Amino acid sequence: MRITEFHITPIAITDPPLLNAAGLHAPYALRTVLELVTEDGISGLGEVPGGAESVAGLEAARALVLGRDPFQLNTLSLALKQLFRTDPAEDDLALERRIGRTYSALEVACLDIMGKATDRPVVDLLGGAVRQRVPFAAYLFYKYEGAGGALGFAPDPAASGWAAARQAAALDPAGVVEQARAMCAAFGFQSLKLKGGVFEPALEVETIRALRRAFGPGIPLRIDPNALWKLETAIRWGRELEGLLEYYEDPVRGQAEMAALRRAVPIPLATNMCTTAFADLPGSLRLGAEDIILSDHHSSWGGLRASLELGRICRTFGRGLSMHSNSHLGISLAAMTHLAAAMPNLSYAVDTHYPWQSEEVLTGGRFTFEDGSLAVPSGPGLGIELDRAALAALHANYLACGLTRRDDALEMQKVQPGWKFAATRW
Amino acid sequence: MRITEFHITPIAITDPPLLNAAGLHAPYALRTVLELVTEDGISGLGEVPGGAESVAGLEAARALVLGRDPFQLNTLSLALKQLFRTDPAEDDLALERRIGRTYSALEVACLDIMGKATDRPVVDLLGGAVRQRVPFAAYLFYKYEGAGGALGFAPDPAASGWAAARQAAALDPAGVVEQARAMCAAFGFQSLKLKGGVFEPALEVETIRALRRAFGPGIPLRIDPNALWKLETAIRWGRELEGLLEYYEDPVRGQAEMAALRRAVPIPLATNMCTTAFADLPGSLRLGAEDIILSDHHSSWGGLRASLELGRICRTFGRGLSMHSNSHLGISLAAMTHLAAAMPNLSYAVDTHYPWQSEEVLTGGRFTFEDGSLAVPSGPGLGIELDRAALAALHANYLACGLTRRDDALEMQKVQPGWKFAATRW
Numbered sequence: 001m002r003i004t005e006f007h008i009t010p011i012a013i014t015d016p017p018l019l020n021a022a023g024l025h026a027p028y029a030l031r032t033v034l035e036l037v038t039e040d041g042i043s044g045l046g047e048v049p050g051g052a053e054s055v056a057g058l059e060a061a062r063a064l065v066l067g068r069d070p071f072q073l074n075t076l077s078l079a080l081k082q083l084f085r086t087d088p089a090e091d092d093l094a095l096e097r098r099i100g101r102t103y104s105a106l107e108v109a110c111l112d113i114m115g116k117a118t119d120r121p122v123v124d125l126l127g128g129a130v131r132q133r134v135p136f137a138a139y140l141f142y143k144y145e146g147a148g149g150a151l152g153f154a155p156d157p158a159a160s161g162w163a164a165a166r167q168a169a170a171l172d173p174a175g176v177v178e179q180a181r182a183m184c185a186a187f188g189f190q191s192l193k194l195k196g197g198v199f200e201p202a203l204e205v206e207t208i209r210a211l212r213r214a215f216g217p218g219i220p221l222r223i224d225p226n227a228l229w230k231l232e233t234a235i236r237w238g239r240e241l242e243g244l245l246e247y248y249e250d251p252v253r254g255q256a257e258m259a260a261l262r263r264a265v266p267i268p269l270a271t272n273m274c275t276t277a278f279a280d281l282p283g284s285l286r287l288g289a290e291d292i293i294l295s296d297h298h299s300s301w302g303g304l305r306a307s308l309e310l311g312r313i314c315r316t317f318g319r320g321l322s323m324h325s326n327s328h329l330g331i332s333l334a335a336m337t338h339l340a341a342a343m344p345n346l347s348y349a350v351d352t353h354y355p356w357q358s359e360e361v362l363t364g365g366r367f368t369f370e371d372g373s374l375a376v377p378s379g380p381g382l383g384i385e386l387d388r389a390a391l392a393a394l395h396a397n398y399l400a401c402g403l404t405r406r407d408d409a410l411e412m413q414k415v416q417p418g419w420k421f422a423a424t425r426w
Numbered sequence: 427m428r429i430t431e432f433h434i435t436p437i438a439i440t441d442p443p444l445l446n447a448a449g450l451h452a453p454y455a456l457r458t459v460l461e462l463v464t465e466d467g468i469s470g471l472g473e474v475p476g477g478a479e480s481v482a483g484l485e486a487a488r489a490l491v492l493g494r495d496p497f498q499l500n501t502l503s504l505a506l507k508q509l510f511r512t513d514p515a516e517d518d519l520a521l522e523r524r525i526g527r528t529y530s531a532l533e534v535a536c537l538d539i540m541g542k543a544t545d546r547p548v549v550d551l552l553g554g555a556v557r558q559r560v561p562f563a564a565y566l567f568y569k570y571e572g573a574g575g576a577l578g579f580a581p582d583p584a585a586s587g588w589a590a591a592r593q594a595a596a597l598d599p600a601g602v603v604e605q606a607r608a609m610c611a612a613f614g615f616q617s618l619k620l621k622g623g624v625f626e627p628a629l630e631v632e633t634i635r636a637l638r639r640a641f642g643p644g645i646p647l648r649i650d651p652n653a654l655w656k657l658e659t660a661i662r663w664g665r666e667l668e669g670l671l672e673y674y675e676d677p678v679r680g681q682a683e684m685a686a687l688r689r690a691v692p693i694p695l696a697t698n699m700c701t702t703a704f705a706d707l708p709g710s711l712r713l714g715a716e717d718i719i720l721s722d723h724h725s726s727w728g729g730l731r732a733s734l735e736l737g738r739i740c741r742t743f744g745r746g747l748s749m750h751s752n753s754h755l756g757i758s759l760a761a762m763t764h765l766a767a768a769m770p771n772l773s774y775a776v777d778t779h780y781p782w783q784s785e786e787v788l789t790g791g792r793f794t795f796e797d798g799s800l801a802v803p804s805g806p807g808l809g810i811e812l813d814r815a816a817l818a819a820l821h822a823n824y825l826a827c828g829l830t831r832r833d834d835a836l837e838m839q840k841v842q843p844g845w846k847f848a849a850t851r852w
Contacts, residue, residue, distance in 0.1 A: 071550040071554050072554035072555075074552075074768055077770070093741070120497060127500040127731065129500070278742045279742075282743055308735075309734075313742065315518070316705075317708055318708075344504060
């Protein structure tokens with residue numbers, strides 16, 4: 001079985017004006033869809049964060065992938081390393097970190113093909129499902145009013161239900177509580193994560209308190225200040241948050257500060273910023289930087305099988321495991337769901353931005369959550385099928401929107417002239 | 427696809443009188459062959475170290491395995507843990523260590539079925555081969571004269587070639603050099619490993635020197651005293667062995683002594699005794715106990731997929747990787763070869779006792795080495811087929827020989843009355 005077609009499609013998906021430590025989401029989030037097709041017509045899909053760099057990485061791999069058997073993932077990984085190695089002295093783990101996103105798109109598409117070729121869901125190629133449904137968490141954002149996309153900061157008057165609520169501003173605790181109520185009513189999430197690092201810690205902690213008052217102690221809460229807090233700030237507010245948080249995600253920057261915080265505050269610390277690739281694990285363990293690693297198969301962890309290997313490392317060294325997310329569509333969501341279903345030690349509901357998106361590139365439309373969880377798609381491979389008209393429309397968005405990379409600071413400056421990113425703000 | 431048949435066959439295979447730190451190999455080595463068959467008649471094979479305990483472990487799992495889909499390895503592992511957990515407080519990693527052998531037999535047989543069901547070699551279910559041939563090392567032993575089996579210490583006068591040479595005594599450097607020449611002539615091995623811990627270190631080191639003189643510096647050498655040397659002995663002789671050894675395997679006992687030795691002697695240290703399961707890895711890294719981990723999919727590492735996960739850990743934490751062996755037949759050898767072919771970071775030629783065995787349970791007879799390496803079997807699954815008559819004959823051996831567990835000390839006492847195992851001898 002040989003791969004004979006290789007299609008890269010950059011797309012732009014409507015994204016509302018969500019606030020975060022890096023600034024503001026642009027009206028469109030960029031993704032890249034990869035489709036590989038074998039000589040016998042089996043198609044495999046992958047989706048990764050988008051933009052010109054992502055497209056260039058895949059484009060560079062095209063010649064290396066064509067003609068290859070999709071089952072040969074180990075040699076694909078080695079060949080990709082060889083292709084992208086510019087410095088013979090570059091550490092192998094550093095190189096893996098650099099090519100993780102490109103490899104991930106290729107691996108997921110190959111696994112999709114392997115599943116279809118063997119009439120098995122991808123999860124079965126990962127050892128099989130230990131859970132039939134994967135729990136996800138509500139991902140709450142401070143945000144400006146607006147729908148994103150062509151509407152920008154304007155609301156879409158035709159929207160209803162969550163699609164209407166999604167457009168509302170949420171710039172204070174009451175706004176976030178309303179957002180959470182609407183999102184949970186639509187998706188049934190049973191854990192809440194607040195993206196922080198936007199306002200003064202006192203306001204963000206008050207938002208957590210408001211969520212606790214609104215949802216009660218049965219709904220786990222998390223806050224993610226995206227490493228914007230000083231160590232003393234994180235300690236001070238960490239003490240206030242004891243008993244309120246399921247975990248405290250990246251309040252401070254870097255493994256050393258995370259380790260110091262961990263010694264000072266008894267709330268479990270989670271990260272997708274201080275330990276983001278295998279190269280970071282020796283330091284993580286030496287310092288004791290975190291309790292929970294938020295994996296991301298699209299990122300420098302490098303794919304589904306590598307994420308399961310990370311899972312083994314977490315079990316071996318006593319770390320919890322869950323998953324981080326960026327704005328994404330259903331190819332990513334399907335891959336995340338297959339992967340999460342195969343992880344014996346998935347300790348927490350998985351992050352997803354999916355409720356913030358309104359489009360889809362799959363036939364049958366968008367995934368439906370029940371009680372905050374998704375069933376593992378049961379068809380062969382990822383269990384999904386590309387809607388080519390939808391893909392073409394989102395590609396047209398990409399060409400039209402003029403964005404080629406994510407730059408949340410630039411978007412923020414359009415609203416707050418002179419705004420600058422600060423690595424440590426409070 | 428459901429597993430509907432479950433056959434456990436304990437066998438006894440002829441083993442020559444090989445000396446080692448634990449005493450002397452009995453005339454028969456015990457193995458257990460597992461065969462699973464699906465409702466549609468696909469058969470999968472596994473082979474693990476044998477004896478009554480091994481049979482009992484698999485017997486206990488029978489009811490849990492029947493009716494199961496062989497692709498569901500993750501739930502099989504969880505169910506097995508649940509079955510074997512007697513103390514609810516038992517650490518999960520300790521439990522994994524305990525059930526590793528049983529799980530390994532089941533996993534390999536399931537992977538064999540999965541490969542046949544998908545018309546793919548097992549290596550392709552492990553990400554595909556990064557090498558088409560797997561290098562193995564000559565495994566040299568001090569030994570008494572004798573063929574093992576019914577002949578015991580007598581030689582078989584009908585034997586020729588390596589089968590004749592295998593019967594010769596090797597109780598001094600010259601004898602081991604002759605053994606190595608004959609084994610390499612027959613198998614083409616290009617690395618030599620000496621099982622030590624039998625004679626005084628001076629004699630064993632002199633044997634290494636004799637091998638170097640006979641084979642020259644192009645053939646890597648290793649010695650494995652099986653943890654029988656005191657730290658000061660290992661340091662003293664380690665200094666003599668500098669420049670002679672590719673690696674120094676388990677000269678001393680336990681991670682702390684290995685770590686102390688590693689600080690004192692610059693030869694890479696390998697282990698299959700001080701770090702033998704995932705539970706041992708945190709201590710290994712904390713202490714810096716070894717440079718190379720010798721995995722064993724049959725053992726407490728627990729199977730092929732777990733061994734690849736161990737491989738990822740070795741890459742992440744800068745450890746080398748190779749494989750340990752016990753007396754075994756071709757089902758084990760096939761599984762080892764598929765696994766080794768899939769390991770990107772297999773740093774050394776793999777151990778195997780296979781030349782010391784003369785029997786086989788596979789149609790087509792014994793595997794043929796070329797230049798010390800084996801081609802990955804190319805058929806679906808493990809690429810092997812059970813010879814039922816041979817299996818029956820080796821099962822009859824098991825019933826007749828009266829052995830139910832390996833006890834090298836007992837065998838040694840038959841030759842040297844009063845011999846006692848000493849955890850540290852020199």
